[in-house]
Amino acid sequence: xxxxxxxxxxxxxxxxxLIWLAIRTALVFLGxxxxxxxxxxxxxxxxxxxxxxxxxxxxLFDLRRTGEELFLANLGVRVRTxxxxxxxxxxxxxxxVDVVVL
Amino acid sequence: xxxxxxxxSIGKRFGRRWVLESAGLWATPGRVSVLLGRNGSGKTTxxxxxxxxxxxxxxxxxxxxxxxxxxxLPDLAVRGLFYLPSDRFLCDRYSVREHLAALAxxxxxxxxxxxxxxxxxxxxxxxxxxxxxxxEARRAEVALxxxxxxxxxxxxxxxxGLMPTDVELLAEAFRRLAAAGCxxxxxxxxxxPLLAAADxxxxxxxxxxxxxxxxxxxxxxxxFQREYLCGREHGRS
Numbered sequence: 001x002x003x004x005x006x007x008x009x010x011x012x013x014x015x016x017x018l019i020w021l022a023i024r025t026a027l028v029f030l031g032x033x034x035x036x037x038x039x040x041x042x043x044x045x046x047x048x049x050x051x052x053x054x055x056x057x058x059x060l061f062d063l064r065r066t067g068e069e070l071f072l073a074n075l076g077v078r079v080r081t082x083x084x085x086x087x088x089x090x091x092x093x094x095x096x097v098d099v100v101v102l
Numbered sequence: 103x104x105x106x107x108x109x110x111s112i113g114k115r116f117g118r119r120w121v122l123e124s125a126g127l128w129a130t131p132g133r134v135s136v137l138l139g140r141n142g143s144g145k146t147t148x149x150x151x152x153x154x155x156x157x158x159x160x161x162x163x164x165x166x167x168x169x170x171x172x173x174x175l176p177d178l179a180v181r182g183l184f185y186l187p188s189d190r191f192l193c194d195r196y197s198v199r200e201h202l203a204a205l206a207x208x209x210x211x212x213x214x215x216x217x218x219x220x221x222x223x224x225x226x227x228x229x230x231x232x233x234x235x236x237x238e239a240r241r242a243e244v245a246l247x248x249x250x251x252x253x254x255x256x257x258x259x260x261x262x263g264l265m266p267t268d269v270e271l272l273a274e275a276f277r278r279l280a281a282a283g284c285x286x287x288x289x290x291x292x293x294x295p296l297l298a299a300a301d302x303x304x305x306x307x308x309x310x311x312x313x314x315x316x317x318x319x320x321x322x323x324x325x326f327q328r329e330y331l332c333g334r335e336h337g338r339s
Contacts, residue, residue: 002176005207007200068193071201074246075208076180 001084002076008068009085016059016089023055048098052090059086104167105130106254106285107183109152112161114144123309125161127152128302129254129285134276136296137289138320138330139306145289146188148306149256153178153185166253182253184246186260188289191243192231198242199227205246217249220275237268248275254285261292273299293331297321305330 003009027043043051063069063082072082107129114122121144129135139145150156152163154173163173166181175185192201206212218224221241231239240260247255257276261269269292276286276299290296297303303320305312307329314320321327 002180002208005204007196008204011195066193066195067190070175070185070187071191071193071204073175074179074184074250075205076176077208078174078176 001081002078003081003085004072004075004077008072012059012063012068012082012085013089015062016055016086017093019058019062020051020055020090020093023051023058027051048094052087052094055090056083056086105164106166107152107256107287108164109148109158110162110164112148112151113159114147114151114156115159120159120309121147122151122158125306125309125311126304127287127311128304129256129287130302131253131283131285132280133301134280134286134288134299135302135304136300137287137304137306137311138291138293138296139289140330141291143306144309145306146258148311149185149258149287149289152256153183184250184252184255186243186247186255186257188258188262190231190239191246192234192239194231197228197230198223198234198245201242201246202227202249205249209250211251212249213251214249217245217275220248220278221245221271237264240264241268241271244272244275248279251282252279252284254287255279256287257289259290260288261290261295269295 004012060069060079060082063086069079069082105128107127109127112122112125112127113120125144125148127137127148137145147156151158151161152173153175155175163170165173165178165183175183192198196204202214206214218227221244223242223245226234226238226242234242244260247257260272264272273295276288280286280301288296288299297317297320300317303314303317305314305320305326314323314326
């Protein structure tokens with residue numbers, strides 16, 4: 001599996017993190033999650049999977065919008081590699097939330 | 103010499119409209135092929151089909167002698183193809199230097215210094231695409247292609263909107279790539295520079311592709327003159 005160089009990788013991971021953060025924050029402000037401790041309990045495992053999927057799709061969409069996906073494709077970086085980078089932060093952070101809160 | 107890339111008998115339908123019917127695209131090592139045609143004739147569509155960004159309704163793509171049922175740009179790129187789209191290619195958040203570094207990271211043999219010198223990019227290295235003019239951005243894009251030293255380059259409308267000195271610079275870069283054995287396909291409407299750079303001229307009309315031959319043959323093709331050049335003779339010096 002071919003990964004982009006560090007600058008591109010860091011930028012993609014950072015964007016995936018920001019998208020996850022934005023969605024989590026939006027959920028809190030929309031009242032779908034309690035603002036206090038125990039927030040992770042408010043999301044069922046299925047909802048968490050949906051959230052990760054949405055984060056991934058939005059990150060991939062942004063990579064396409066900004067042209068990074070095409071540029072990286074010219075360097076031999078496949079969409080599945082970008083998907084891995086996009087899914088990573090949301091997955092790790094959801095696990096972290098689960099471990100810290102529960 | 104055999105073709106490095108061939109898209110044969112390509113058909114593509116969007117809704118009820120057939121954009122391509124038995125069209126083709128060919129790149130031959132060491133030669134510059136120019137694909138001309140009216141807006142909407144399907145030039146970009148066939149390029150996108152050749153690199154797997156669009157699926158054809160029918161037809162086959164062959165790269166380096168291998169028939170690809172489902173071509174994918176990353177796989178083709180690893181094998182030596184480089185694709186420059188007609189719209190922006192550089193990513194706004196990275197400088198020209200960072201783009202070149204990403205290329206060099208992936209392909210350590212990339213001739214970055216030669217490309218920088220040839221396309222006179224040194225003053226713009228640390229600038230990001232939004233701060234570059236159209237010509238500077240296009241020079242940076244072609245520098246990436248030049249540095250990559252591809253076996254096949256597909257460039258969609260590389261001369262569009264550029265001033266003559268930039269056009270000449272890019273044409274020289276394309277000639278250098280061809281001299282190194284790369285097979286190029288260029289599209290566009292800038293007849294004079296395209297014919298000046300071309301070895302073979304293809305005309306896309308009515309959904310299919312016609313080989314007109316050399317630039318001289320193309321200029322002498324009556325139907326091409328009448329329907330595309332509007333009776334004018336382009337590219338004569």
